[in-house]
Amino acid sequence: MVKFILYLENLLKLERLFNEKKNNIKLQDILELKEISRKTFHFNTIDNDITIDDGIDKITFTLLLDRILNVKYFYGRIPVKWLENDDQEGLQPRVIDYKRLIALRNHLKDHPQLAPSIARLVNGKLKLFDGQHKLAGQILNNVKDVDIKAYISEDDTHQAKKLFDDLMITNLEAHSKHKQIPFYTSTLLDRLSVIYREMLEEFTASKSADKHSEDNFINFLVSDKKHTRADAKQMLKSVIITNAVELSHFKDFTAIASRDSNYPLSIDLLTKALFPNSLYLEPSTAPFKSIADFRDAELENFRELASLLVEYGCLNDWITNPRGKELTNIQLKARRIWHKGAVLTWAPYLKSILGSSLSFITSDDREKLLYRAIMDDNQKDRIRVSLQRLFSHPLWDEPDGEIDSLLVSARKQDELFNRKGLTEMYVLTGTSK
Structure with a gap:
């Protein structure tokens, strides 16, 4: 009976959180709800190992090489206190869906987590960009550490940006063309707009002014950036749509x-x-x-x-x-x-x-x-x-x-x-x- 009452209290708190924030819930909101404070840490890499130390817990992981992205990564059981959401112009802008969260929470009470959530280690932080619902469900189940795959972002600005772009495109395609749980349409459009702006700056800097048009930019994305024409046109479409909503009277109703x-x-x-x-x-x-x-x-x-x-x-x-x-x-x-x-x-x-x-x-x-x-x-x-x-x-x-x-x-x-x-x-x- 006590457990059931506690279950109802926790469910009520969760529902209240979603209502108060009008369903605009992300991982950090679930962490705050469960009173989990993020713990800062230091890390060192030696040969093929990386050691993460927060002054209390210290764990060493084996580094592997992703031959497609040409970056190192590691797998491991990571304390939840080391993780945060990769939002704010990051790779995980998606909000948490209440029904999916509850379904995953209930499933993970009695079943193992088959695939790790995915993060990147950047600027001394482990930022989760795939598996937010899964991790949030584990947190609601009071799990203290979870299975994570983490990519190591280089200190070099160019390399860090390349990894960001590669992971963003991979993540978007995984949740659109190859979707299991899809990105919300607005999220997909918004993320494409970020990439579009960065590539547009490169286009205008590298091409003469008389070539600066939308049509030539699409050609640039196809020839220089190796995007398909359909994907390149989708980037343009996303910018037009995003701006139309943001600058119109529809914004507050959408x-x-x-x-x-x-x-x-x-x-x-x-x-x-x-x-x-x-x-x-x-x-x-x-x-x-x-x-x-x-x-x-x-x-x-x-x-x-x-x-x-x-x-x-x-x-x-x-x-x-x-x-x-x-x-x-x-x-x-x-x-x-x-x-x-x-x-x-x-x-x-x-x-x-x-x-x-x-x-x-x-x-x-x-x-x-x-x-x-x-x-x-x-x-x-x-x-x-x-x-x-x-x-x-x-x-x-x-x-x-x-x-x-x-x-x-x-x-x-x-x-x-x-x-x-x-x-x-x-x-x-x-x-x-």
Whole structure:
């Protein structure tokens, strides 16, 4: 009985922590919850051994060579007090998912840890960048030392940076192309942006100014950095998307994690629905900062569009955890509008709204969308009219029933929208014909 009460108390503390931090939980939060203070240490390498000493515990490990990365590493059972998360522009920006954490904690109570968590020894610190959920689960089980594989980062700045980049790309691919537990989409985009900025600096420093364009940068990543063209274009796309969210009114409504019921939006939903219908996500051939380079203007245009979507889509009235609550009409409407299935259905209308409002003529216009001169007031007013039609349609105000059972689906609801008359033609013209 005492054990059960203690279990419930610990579970309550953990739930409270996730609620207080709005699910933005990392390894250091779990360490703090369990009152584990990080212990500093010194280390020495002699021949093929490394000895780590914190003044109380002293352990020697055998060094091995990773022939692909050409760096040394070691395996060992490491005290938890020596470890910290490799975040803050590091290799592990991902937040901890509550359900996965609980599942791993329960599993590791009765089963062995089959694979080690992975860290790097850099600047006198052991920074964990893979296996954060696994380690956090062990900590909740009061385990004091865990199996770790640790790469040794060189003191040489160039070598340290190369190891960082190599491990980051490896880690990203492991959690995207070869995923078991995937990175959240926002994390993947954010990490790619870090690499992109570093490589862009190298590109602009090594190539003449007349070659400075997005398209030539993609070619540089392929020819000089040996990335695939698909990966290189993904880096550009990630920067466009990251900047669009950070500088728009969507920022406060968008979850850090792709699946977080405390927020109406996720990077995953924006990437699938809104961005393809508003942003130009291909590399431009225009020289940077030239008269034909509209990236900055595109960000301003998207900021304006996001502001209008927040206003007319009643996003400020969206509330979390509606179960058991009596929602007002506007709160119910907001939740309906921003259900994933609804967004996937009406978001494609945006491309036609922009085309009509900004007077697209050529195929280039229809491809580049908001990648153009900053919208004038007349163009914004045209967008307002269409968005007002879209979000004031009677569909959003129907009584409880069919609409809610369908809109909670994560799939497009074209049949429902067409049957109710909320068509693209209606949004553009005010008539269904």
